[in-house]
Amino acid sequence: MSATTFPRPRTALAPSPLKRRRAARVGFASTFTVNALLILGSAYMVLPVLWLFFASTKSTADLYGTAAYAFGHPAFFDNVVAVLSQDGGVFLRWMANSMFYAAFGAVFGGLISVMAGYAFDKFQFRGKDSFFGIVLVGVLIPNTATVLPMYLLASVFGITNTIWAVLIPVLCNPFGVYLARVYSAAYVPAETLEAARVDGAGAIRSFFSLGLPMILPGYVTIALFQFVGVWNNFMLPLVMLQDQQLLPVSVGISIWQGYAVPQPEFTPLVITGSLLSIVPLLLAFIMLQRFWKSGLTAGSVK
Numbered sequence: 001m002s003a004t005t006f007p008r009p010r011t012a013l014a015p016s017p018l019k020r021r022r023a024a025r026v027g028f029a030s031t032f033t034v035n036a037l038l039i040l041g042s043a044y045m046v047l048p049v050l051w052l053f054f055a056s057t058k059s060t061a062d063l064y065g066t067a068a069y070a071f072g073h074p075a076f077f078d079n080v081v082a083v084l085s086q087d088g089g090v091f092l093r094w095m096a097n098s099m100f101y102a103a104f105g106a107v108f109g110g111l112i113s114v115m116a117g118y119a120f121d122k123f124q125f126r127g128k129d130s131f132f133g134i135v136l137v138g139v140l141i142p143n144t145a146t147v148l149p150m151y152l153l154a155s156v157f158g159i160t161n162t163i164w165a166v167l168i169p170v171l172c173n174p175f176g177v178y179l180a181r182v183y184s185a186a187y188v189p190a191e192t193l194e195a196a197r198v199d200g201a202g203a204i205r206s207f208f209s210l211g212l213p214m215i216l217p218g219y220v221t222i223a224l225f226q227f228v229g230v231w232n233n234f235m236l237p238l239v240m241l242q243d244q245q246l247l248p249v250s251v252g253i254s255i256w257q258g259y260a261v262p263q264p265e266f267t268p269l270v271i272t273g274s275l276l277s278i279v280p281l282l283l284a285f286i287m288l289q290r291f292w293k294s295g296l297t298a299g300s301v302k
Contacts, residue, residue, distance in 0.1 A: 056272040079272040094252035105170030105230040110223035113173045117180020118211050138174030147235045165240035170230050176222040183218025249277045
């Protein structure tokens with residue numbers, strides 16, 4: 001009986017030195033390109049803030065007599081005192097207005113977005129896909145394009161030059177609804193909600209007892225995006241509000257910027273006020289980074 005012979009396994013050929021050098025060049029080029037883009041992006045975001053810091057330490061004369069990224073005669077505390085005391089301390093009122101508008105939009109606007117995204121993900125109802133398509137269309141429309149129609153609506157209801165002209169529009173966030181649906185699908189298992197229904201929990205109780213705690217990282221992420229968006233909103237309060245006591249800090253600083261053309265002494269106030277206006281944003285991101293990092297990770301994986 002003859003022994004059966006099996007074909008010898010074919011060994012993989014080692015890449016030639018030319019291919020290894022070519023792969024190394026491609027890998028180096030890819031790494032260099034990615035790092036260069038990251039450096040350029042970081043510089044684009046960091047350098048203006050760095051210039052703002054240096055400029056806020058200078059007097060009016062030093063602003064035009066020293067290099068951009070150099071300290072002049074120390075005047076930072078003098079500039080801060082001037083900002084806080086200008087026009088009877090109206091800057092503090094602007095900051096408080098911005099904090100109120102942004103916090104209201106973040107808490108309640110974010111909650112509405114989470115509830116809507118949760119409903120789109122977990123519930124079945126007639127026209128669900130059509131309604132969600134309208135939400136996606138809303139994501140594509142820039143906010144500035146809706147300012148004039150909203151002003152006309154506010155005029156009809158007589159709420160222009162009131163806080164409601166700013167608070168009501170910030171409750172609507174189509175992009176937040178889209179993100180909330182993604183987070184709901186990633187965080188909230190359908191089996192958990194089914195078990196809650198078997199135990200007798202209704203839709204509202206299931207959401208607040210199970211869905212909302214599970215989707216909390218997504219809620220914080222959406223709330224942070226909403227907070228930043230409302231804080232930096234310029235066109236809506238500019239069109240809706242005329243009373244300076246109701247203005248947010250973004251519009252208030254723009255008024256000072258207009259004064260700086262005939263009165264150069266307002267320039268340090270504009271720069272220092274701009275620096276102070278970004279402090280709440282930095283604090284919000286630092287204090288809530290644990291939540292929004294996990295929320296962004298879940299959204300990217302989904």
